[in-house]
Amino acid sequence: MAGPEQDPGGVVALARALIRCPSVTPDDGCGINALAAVLEGIGFSVTLLPFGEGAARTPNLFASLGTGQPHLCFAGHTDVVPVGDAAWTHDPFGGEIHDGILFGRGACDMKGGIAAFVAAVRLYLQKTPRLRGTISLLITGDEEGPATNGTVRVLEWMQANGQIPDFCLVGEPTNPGEMGEVVKIGRRGSLNARITVQGMQGHVAYPHRADNPIHRLLALLGELTAAPLDAGSEWFEPSSLQVTSLDVGNTANNVIPARAQARLNIRFNDLHTGADLAGWIRTVVARHAPKADVSIAISGESFLTTPDAPVEALRRAVHAVTGHVPKLDTGGGTSDARFISRYCPVAEFGLVGASMHKADEHVVLADLKQLTAIYSGFLEKVMG
Numbered sequence: 325m326a327g328p329e330q331d332p333g334g335v336v337a338l339a340r341a342l343i344r345c346p347s348v349t350p351d352d353g354c355g356i357n358a359l360a361a362v363l364e365g366i367g368f369s370v371t372l373l374p375f376g377e378g379a380a381r382t383p384n385l386f387a388s389l390g391t392g393q394p395h396l397c398f399a400g401h402t403d404v405v406p407v408g409d410a411a412w413t414h415d416p417f418g419g420e421i422h423d424g425i426l427f428g429r430g431a432c433d434m435k436g437g438i439a440a441f442v443a444a445v446r447l448y449l450q451k452t453p454r455l456r457g458t459i460s461l462l463i464t465g466d467e468e469g470p471a472t473n474g475t476v477r478v479l480e481w482m483q484a485n486g487q488i489p490d491f492c493l494v495g496e497p498t499n500p501g502e503m504g505e506v507v508k509i510g511r512r513g514s515l516n517a518r519i520t521v522q523g524m525q526g527h528v529a530y531p532h533r534a535d536n537p538i539h540r541l542l543a544l545l546g547e548l549t550a551a552p553l554d555a556g557s558e559w560f561e562p563s564s565l566q567v568t569s570l571d572v573g574n575t576a577n578n579v580i581p582a583r584a585q586a587r588l589n590i591r592f593n594d595l596h597t598g599a600d601l602a603g604w605i606r607t608v609v610a611r612h613a614p615k616a617d618v619s620i621a622i623s624g625e626s627f628l629t630t631p632d633a634p635v636e637a638l639r640r641a642v643h644a645v646t647g648h649v650p651k652l653d654t655g656g657g658t659s660d661a662r663f664i665s666r667y668c669p670v671a672e673f674g675l676v677g678a679s680m681h682k683a684d685e686h687v688v689l690a691d692l693k694q695l696t697a698i699y700s701g702f703l704e705k706v707m708g
């Protein structure tokens with residue numbers, strides 16, 4: 325792996341070094357510190373931002389190079405999910421390379437993405453001796469966990485310190501099968517609800533002396549699922565409500581139970597807010613079961629970054645390297661981009677995610693080099 329042709333910007337060496345830090349959430353001091361040292365070597369000023377106490381203490385960093393506008397920020401995480409139960413054929417923290425493929429936990433999600441961005445900055449600075457504007461990195465050690473002391477807290481710190489960027493690029497793996505397929509410009513929101521209907525227990529032969537909570541629960545779920553929530557919007561699929569569990573736990577066939585519970589999840593697009601949907605659920609429930617207990621958790625609102633200049637620059641950079649015009653997409657699960665979207669426009673593009681969170685997670689070295697070229701092309705277009 326010696327020489328610039330084999331390892332442009334040092335992307336492969338850095339990806340291997342990061343994989344060799346066994347930084348399973350929330351234990352990520354090694355990954356953050358290793359990256360901090362590399363960034364300082366390039367000239368970044370690095371601020372370590374550990375937040376939280378005790379076992380919940382999360383390492384994070386903010387690093388910046390240059391001053392003023394334009395300010396482009398790259399966001400990512402150095403923590404990884406556990407190795408899991410399935411057998412690996414390669415050491416998950418060894419950084420082994422076989423036949424042009426680098427194996428290890430975090431190879432594509434997303435130590436490889438971070439390495440590609442750092443390598444791209446090196447390549448960009450070689451071509452551009454005088455940097456105009458600011459390049460920064462927001463890196464957390466808690467994306468795969470509860471995320472309370474990670475990106476959210478770093479963004480608060482960035483705002484307090486006048487470091488909110490003009491645009492943020494998140495390096496999560498966005499491509500399902502090959503490089504260049506998908507740029508994410510938004511994500512759906514997610515809401516979980518638990519509805520517990522209290523009735524009155526009794527003998528099935530004397531229903532007038534009981535109040536069957538299952539019948540009330542079925543009626544309200546029937547109303548909640550009767551019609552689609554919407555037909556989709558310009559950039560989003562239709563919202564979807566899915567009942568995920570019905571629990572009564574009644575073992576007798578001659579007893580009307582005292583309570584019945586259901587859980588549901590809604591993945592919602594930009595035609596709704598979590599609060600609107602929560603209000604709607606509570607209204608429907610109250611109509612059928614006024615004494616029901618409803619608990620609702622909104623794990624993220626939907627967001628959309630309008631595909632203007634920076635998104636177009638990213639799209640062109642992807643096309644120049646891969647030959648594909650990437651689809652602009654808002655599907656999939658949530659990511660830390662949902663927090664960043666409250667402060668500035670954000671888009672996501674990274675590696676091929678097919679092996680993420682699986683045994684033998686890996687990245688093809690050619691993809692790693694392509695991503696480095698895409699990120700440096702994007703830097704040239706945005707920073708000038």
Ligand SMILES: [Zn+2]
Nearest residue numbers: 433434467496
């Ligand atoms: Zn990730």
